[in-house]
Amino acid sequence: MAIIVCGGSNLTSSPSRLIRAQHMIPCSSTVRRSALVITPARCISNLRRSFPSTFSVPLMRYKTGSRILPSASGLASGILRPLPISSVMLYRQLVPSAVGISGAARTVAVDMNRNIDNVVRCGAPSGRALPKLWNLRNLRPHMSRKYCTSLSMLAVVFSLHATGFPADPPKSERRVVIVVWDGMRPDFVSEQNTPALWKLARGGVIFRNHHAVYPSATMVNGTALVTGIYPGKNGIIANHVYRPEIDPHHAVDVELPPTVKKGDEVSRGKYISVPTIAELVQRARGRTVIAAAKSVGLLLDRQSDVGTAKNCVTLFAGNAGLRARSGAPDSIPAEIVPSITATLGPFPSGHLQQDAWTTKALTDCFWKDGVPALSVLWLGEPDLTQHESAPGSPASIAAIKSSDENLAAVLSALDQRDARGRTDVFVVSDHGFSTIERSVDLRKILNDAGFIAKTEFNDQPKPGEIMLAGNGGSVLFYVTGHDETVTRRLVEFLQQSDFAGVIFTKEPMEGTFALGQATIQNPHGPDVEMAFRWNDSKNKFGVPGMIDADWQRKAGEGTHVTLSRFDMHNILIAAGPDFRHGEVDDLPTGNTDLAPTILRVLGITAPQKMDGRILSEAVVNGEPATAGLKPETKTIEATKDFPAGRWRQSLRISRVGSTIYHDEGNGTFTPK
Known part of the structure; x- marks a missing residue:
């Protein structure tokens, strides 16, 4: 956000002077995005006439000696307070406070040599250097002193990382x-x-x-x-989901750029809702x-x-195949990649080398x-x-x-x-993480049992057909048309299988938990979600945690996404x-x-x-929000009886205050 304070006929009576001022102060692109311009009412017509596109933003009018917003403390804290304006005090009162200088301001521009002392005396933090302090005359040495003096009321420009006045700037020194x-x-x-x-x-x-x-x-x-x-609630309920409005034929990888782009298009920018x-x-x-x-x-x-x-x-x-061919990752903004590869070389192929x-x-x-306020390093290993x-x-x-x-x-x-x-x-x-004990080809198993189960729709799906979205240790089932008969038959088939662990359903069904019990209820959620069964036996390396998993990996390899304690x-x-x-x-x-x-x-x-x-x-000196709170742990169960036996599933949940945590869940069918 650019905040421009300007006044006096010296500046605005001549459009050419304002044009030159815009070139001298590095904010023109910022002004085009968003700006708050504070100016005498008599100057507004000149500004709009000279810069119809740049100054298409609202202009705040004031009269010399009246009260306007914001104040110096307002710039630092986001609290807007009235500020008495006079040409003598303009610099002192609009230069941000110490908090603003260290935590908010990215550019401070002052027009004359004699005003730099005022800025340092009135606004600079004790013992700290200003982030950037520019004498406008020094920005363009070829400009005349007379011209620099004519800018005496273009007081302060801040290039901020915000489109408004946030209520809580980050602690200036803290990094995460x-x-x-x-x-x-x-x-x-x-x-x-x-x-x-x-x-x-x-x-x-x-x-x-x-x-x-x-x-x-x-x-x-x-x-x-x-x-x-x-x-x-945030919208990302699995790695692979079926969203027909994004791709009517396949389950999609939720993080790939084409998926994210299309997801934003169909959700008006709310692919991730928060x-x-x-x-x-x-x-x-x-x-x-x-x-x-x-x-x-x-x-x-x-x-x-x-x-x-x-x-x-x-x-x-990016996508592994594309990355291998391009030799470079993706980025936002895209133009940073060449400079990184020039320094570090191309993105390597080995997992450890990529990290x-x-x-x-x-x-x-x-x-x-x-070091910025927030850094995230995500290692693949x-x-x-x-x-x-x-x-x-x-x-x-x-x-x-x-x-x-x-x-x-x-x-x-x-x-x-x-x-x-x-x-x-x-x-x-x-x-x-867990080790795969058995790979389960669900599509084949379901089709052999009389269902129409697919991982790809070649044409318009028919009512009752099931799209499978495999996620390793869990599978999402989307029943075309939400056919209740097919959905119920599917659930009962899974309950009598030897691989189902915990089953969640969109609609209430005997022997299942609601999707909400797993905090995955969502308008785009599946009709049925199943976590595979697991046990605590050891793999060949002596590591406990064995699971059944979907068709994407074979026995002996590793995966996750069950409700095993080793995954959760x-x-x-x-x-x-x-x-x-x-x-x-x-x-x-x-x-x-x-x-x-x-x-x-x-x-x-x-x-x-x-x-x-x-x-x-x-947290050091943290408010004792959890003082006196004892974690609550409970196990919920769901059962269903069949002529051949009983299905039983359980889910252990811990709670601290209103926050819940899933400890583990499993299920089994016990024959009579």
């Missing part, structure tokens, strides 16, 4: 860094496997009872992590950087407002000019390797050690910039100036808790209540 280890199980954190993480944990807080949201999938948990909202923390930080005039070695990065910062996202970057891996490249992009490129070789394999252990090395590089970069003392670091995983429990460690030292938090926590906690340490108020809670018990 989130490092995501995709698919990291808590039982693999050790001094031997993860020395950097182990050391960080000893100086911070270990959240020993941390949870993913269900479905325990990357895109679902990535979105929940940055919104603080359950999947059913803002992410990156967007909220941007609205509060903070800079953000997302660097993801996986395609989930596109969901972490929607950059829905070009004005607030200025100087903010999102780097993410290292992405880490260097963050520390060496995006942090070159300082150990998830990608565990999918190929199962948890506990030598390759998976090597991948975990690689992620630890990347964390060490991030911490070292903070140390080199003398930023550790003002940076809170979160290390979190999106979900846990993941890691969270937080360390930094806002967190207690050397403590263990045994209260239930979850990925939805990160967003409200991060906003709290940054001093930003969320625009709406989040489903997650602030982790007050772990």
